[in-house]
Amino acid sequence: MKxxxxxxxxxxxxxxxxxxxxxxANNNEVYVFDVVPIEKANNLKxxxxxxxxxxxxxxLRKQEDIQAFWQEDAxxxxxxxxxxxxxxxxxxxxxxxxxVVIGTRHxxxxxxxxxxxxxxxxxxxxYGKNPEVPWAEDGDRVxxxxxxxxxxxxxxxxxxxxxxxxMYKQSGLPFVIVRFFNVYGPRQSxxxxxxxxxxxxxxxxxxxxxxxxxxxxxxxYVDDIVKGLILAAVTEEAVGEAINLGNSxxxxxxxxxxxxxxxxxxxxxxxxxxxxxxxxxxYEDIIRRIPKVDKAEEILGWKSEIQLxxxxxxxxxxxxxxxxxxxxxxxxxxxxx
Ligand SMILES: NC(=O)c1ccc[n+]([C@@H]2O[C@H](COP(=O)([O-])OP(=O)(O)OC[C@H]3O[C@@H](n4cnc5c(N)ncnc54)[C@H](O)[C@@H]3O)[C@@H](O)[C@H]2O)c1
Numbered sequence: 328m329k330x331x332x333x334x335x336x337x338x339x340x341x342x343x344x345x346x347x348x349x350x351x352a353n354n355n356e357v358y359v360f361d362v363v364p365i366e367k368a369n370n371l372k373x374x375x376x377x378x379x380x381x382x383x384x385x386x387l388r389k390q391e392d393i394q395a396f397w398q399e400d401a402x403x404x405x406x407x408x409x410x411x412x413x414x415x416x417x418x419x420x421x422x423x424x425x426x427v428v429i430g431t432r433h434x435x436x437x438x439x440x441x442x443x444x445x446x447x448x449x450x451x452x453x454y455g456k457n458p459e460v461p462w463a464e465d466g467d468r469v470x471x472x473x474x475x476x477x478x479x480x481x482x483x484x485x486x487x488x489x490x491x492x493x494m495y496k497q498s499g500l501p502f503v504i505v506r507f508f509n510v511y512g513p514r515q516s517x518x519x520x521x522x523x524x525x526x527x528x529x530x531x532x533x534x535x536x537x538x539x540x541x542x543x544x545x546x547x548y549v550d551d552i553v554k555g556l557i558l559a560a561v562t563e564e565a566v567g568e569a570i571n572l573g574n575s576x577x578x579x580x581x582x583x584x585x586x587x588x589x590x591x592x593x594x595x596x597x598x599x600x601x602x603x604x605x606x607x608x609x610y611e612d613i614i615r616r617i618p619k620v621d622k623a624e625e626i627l628g629w630k631s632e633i634q635l636x637x638x639x640x641x642x643x644x645x646x647x648x649x650x651x652x653x654x655x656x657x658x659x660x661x662x663x664x
Pocket of ligand 1: 336337338339340341342343360361362363385386387388406407408409410411426430448449450451506507508509510511516
C-alpha cells in the first residue's frame with residue numbers, strides 16, 4: 328500500500344500509533360480519526376508534525392464527525408477505535424455499545440457509500456471461554472450470561488463482525504477482520520498484564536498477580552501486529568475473511584510477571600489480586616486463550632516472530648527512555664476514556 332491514501336481510526340491509541348508510524352514511513356497519506364486532541368496524543372509525539380499526517384478530532388458516536396473526516400479516495404480504513412480494557416467496559420457497558428457497535432455502524436455506512444475496504448480489529452475475546460483450544464477462526468463462541476459485564480466486549484465486537492459479513496453478502500463491501508491475541512509493547516496503557524507489570528516494577532511497586540496466575544495467554548508483540556494489519560489490507564485473498572493474529576506460544580500470566588521481574592532485574596515480587604473480591608460476579612476469567620495460526624500463515628504469509636522475552640526486553644528499554652509513560656497512572660488512563 329505504498330503512496331496511497333489510508334484512514335485509521337483510533338490512531339492515537341497504542342496499536343494505532345504504531346500502525347500510523349509505519350504507514351507514514353511507507354510514504355502513505357495517513358488520515359487519523361480519534362477523540363483525543365493531537366496535542367494530548369503522546370503516542371504520536373514522534374510524527375505529530377509529519378507532512379503526510381492528517382489528524383481529525385472526532386467521536387465515533389457522531390455520524391457527522393465521520394462524514395467530515397471521510398476520504399473517498401482512500402484505499403482502506405483501518406478501524407481500531409474502540410473501548411479497550413476490561414475496567415472500562417465493566418464501569419460503563421452502555422458506552423461500549425455506543426462506541427463499538429453504533430460507532431462501527433457509522434463507519435460502515437460511510438464505507439458503503441465509497442466502497443472502501445474496511446480492516447476491522449476484532450479480538451480473541453469473540454471465542455469467549457471455548458475450552459477447545461487452539462481456536463480456529465470458524466470455532467464456536469462460548470460465552471457466559473449477560474449479567475457478566477465482561478462478555479459485552481466480546482458480543483459488541485461479534486455484532487460488528489456480523490454487520491461486516493452481512494454487508495459483504497448484500498452489497499459486496501470489502502472487509503478483512505483481524506482478531507488480535509493479547510498485544511503488548513511500547514506505549515500500551517498500563518492496565519494490561521505486560522504493561523501493568525512493567526509500569527509498576529519501574530515505579531518500584533509490586534505488579535498484580537490475578538488469582539493464581541495459572542491462566543494462559545499468547546502474547547503478541549505490537550510490531551508483528553502492525554505487519555499483519557498491513558498485510559491484511561493489501562492481500563486480495565484476505566477479503567471477506569476473519570483471521571487470527573496471535574503468537575502461538577502459550578505462557579501463564581505468572582510466567583509473564585516473573586519474566587518482567589527478571590528482565591528488569593527486580594526482586595520486588597508481586598501482590599495478589601483476588602478478582603472475586605474486586606469485581607464480584609461481574610468478572611469471569613478465561614483459562615486458556617490460544618490461537619490457531621495456520622490461516623494467517625496461508626493467506627497473509629504472516630507469523631508472529633518476536634517472542635516474549637525479546638518483546639518484554641524491548642518494552643522495558645523503551646519505558647526507561649520514556650518517563651512520561653512510567654509516570655502515567657491507571658487513573659490518568661481511565662480519565663481519557
Ligand atoms: N491491545 C490488545 O491486546 C487488543 C486485543 C484485541 C483487540 N484489540 C483491538 O485493537 C484495537 C486497538 O486497541 P489498542 O490496544 O490500541 O487500544 P487503545 O485504547 O490504545 O486505542 C483505542 C483508541 O480509540 C480511541 N477512541 C475511543 N473511543 C473513541 C471514540 N468514541 N471516537 C473516536 N476515537 C475513540 C481512543 O482515544 C484510543 O486512541 C481496538 O479495536 C481493540 O479492540 C486490542
